[in-house]
Amino acid sequence: MLTKKLKIGIVCPYGWDTPGGVQNHVRDLAEFLISAGHSVSVLAPAIDEDQLPDYAVSAGKPISIPYNGAIARVLFGPIAYARVRQWIANGEFDLLHLHEPAIPSISLLACWAAEGPMVGTFHAAAKRQKVIFAIGPILEPAIEKLSARIAVSEAARLTLTDHLDTDAIVVPNGIYAKRYSAGTFQEKWAGNTIGFIGRFEEPRKGLQVLVDALPIITRFAPDVKVFVAGPGNPKEFEKEIDPQLRDRFEFLGRISEQEKADFMSSVSLYVAPNTGGESFGIILAEALAGGACVVASDIPAFDSLLGGGEFGALFESENSTDLAKVVIDLLRDENKRKELAIAGKTHAQIFDWDVVAQQIFSIYEMAIVGGNGVSLSSDGRAWGRFLSRDEEKK
């Protein structure tokens, strides 16, 4: 029912040039909405303004600050605030969609500066922190301006209810499911193979857990091979691996979207041993859509994405013995593997952009009811009411 054509402003809090889940989500959503005939403008921090697509506007160069245990490329300050206000004033938007409005970046600034229909999407999932008691009262008046809140997963929703005392509607992240199901079987990745995609140098991606599990796996499946795709320097990592097992690993480097689809259709098992810090697990959705049989750690995000084990096997997080056990069982049982892969592929359709964008759009529709578009907010709103009421009396 994407019938009404809207003018939508989307704010991305993180630097557009650096790859990341939120940036990908914003880009895909913007492109989907544009292809559905809406007019979209994305405001994002960017290092190189020339690299931005037509629909994106730069808010300035991002600043790198440590936030939530990682380096976040965000943007704030008086100049950024002025740019945000200018973008809102010139945009004449029907609706603003702010991503991660609870982190100190331009989404929060936009939430502060604007008035009217606004939708916020919360991506992050974090444990309850003490610091929230200090910043909660500052965030609250801004966050409560949002007409509707979206959380990308149950974990993100719980974080929101814990931290800011407000509820949200869960709409998952989107993937282009068709692109992944169109992957072709590649002989080079087939056989007794295990696939892994991600920045393997980051400890929280958990490749080390898989490395530790390999000695046990090779005992039962001597010809097993592990393919690791993703950016990073394999030389450093290989030093850590037992020399006898080193030739079992093959590092593919960064792979294209097309190769990713082929990869997922070819490997016997896709393993996601992440130890935490995941809110949604988009890579699992992609793996499922690509028809891979997935083995993942039982962190909350993965557990809920895999339906508690219905659409992929789970093992106890950071327990390499358990991982080895699950992997061996599945490598031996081809039928079980096929069953899981088929169940997963069917399930993955709910993450397709056609479905997800529809859900997001129906929330947009609810947010714009009764609104007259987005404008700059004035903190004298109550005064305006008060004064005009007096005038009416006269």
Next chain:
Amino acid sequence: MKSGLTIGFLVLVGIWYLSFSATRLDRLHHRVETSWANLDVLLQKRAAIALEIAHSDLADPASSLLLTGAAYQARDADVKNRSMAESGLSGALGLLISDGLAHASESEQALLQELSALTAKIRVAISIHTDAVSSTQMVRRKFVVRTFRLAGTAPLPVTYEFESDVL
């Protein structure tokens, strides 16, 4: 002189804070109103579809009677009895759908599909509305707001109790 300045400054900050809180509250009231309007429209639509189903071949005379009654009740109920009436309608629809799906013709199938799409929207609208109401109630409970009567004559919004499992 110095203490005079300090007091003046504090008074200014106090006035700003009052004005800020009033603006915030006004915005929240607006949010409650729009989200309720939203939900209201969707519920009216649902009652209309329920009537259509009641008049279709899908419903036997008894359930048709039940459904028509529930739909009219839901339409006519005032704010206080609204949620109870709507829950009644949910129940009546649930009864019919659970055994009606098997022998539905094509046009009735379309009707049921429309209903399920609407139900999903209603669920979202309820959650948006509940959220707006609870944030408003929270701010209304604040000391400053109560002491200075910042809410004016606006009534305290009431939570819309909806048994979501019935839907």
